[in-house]
Amino acid sequence: MILGERLRLRAIEKEDLPLFVGWLNDPEVRHGLALYLPLSHAEEEQWFDAMLKRAPEERALMIEIDNDGEWLPVGNCSLFGLDWRVRSAEVGIMIGDKSRWNQGYGTETMRLILQHGFETLNLNRIFLRVYDDNPRARRAYEKAGFVHEGSLRQAHYKYGNYSDVHIMSMLRAEW
């Protein structure tokens, strides 16, 4: 377990997959994600099997919040694309349980995964990509300490429109 103040990160189990299928088929949740086609249970199982073959440091983690003494799964996060020579990784997050948005869990998760990346994995740079039309995510990342590094113009396309993709990062020296 990676323990935070109000939440913890744990390994994802096969039994968790139906939760992910539900979250990832919700248009509001997937608005900020790269997915654009309906997702089946079979596809999610394939994702899970492939995920287990990744290096342990790159496996996705379940976010569980302390809900009056019970651990409640609300989403996932992961470091990926680790480059051990440059000591760099990308981070992604989804809080699939919409009833838990805007309560600081995304910010706390990012702070926890930054701590894990810098202090446990000894990384030097952690970055992310976020769509221009995802102000909630951008605000959460700013609160966690990520800085805007640059933008990829019209690098995303959804609902008939192009939008920019912003790169945000944190260096170990800024942690």
Ligand SMILES: CC(C)(COP(=O)(O)OP(=O)(O)OC[C@H]1O[C@@H](n2cnc3c(N)ncnc32)[C@H](O)[C@@H]1OP(=O)(O)O)[C@@H](O)C(=O)NCCC(=O)NCCS
């Ligand atoms: C993005 C996500 C991780 C953020 O997590 P969260 O727990 O909702 O975020 P937090 O509560 O920590 O912070 C959200 C901040 O955005 C603000 N916010 C919400 N909607 C906003 C909007 N439309 N414009 C500007 N700010 C907004 C909130 O008020 C809060 O800021 P505050 O604490 O200063 O008031 C979560 O909403 C999520 O997983 N969404 C679906 C998947 C997704 O988009 N993932 C990110 C892909 S890059």
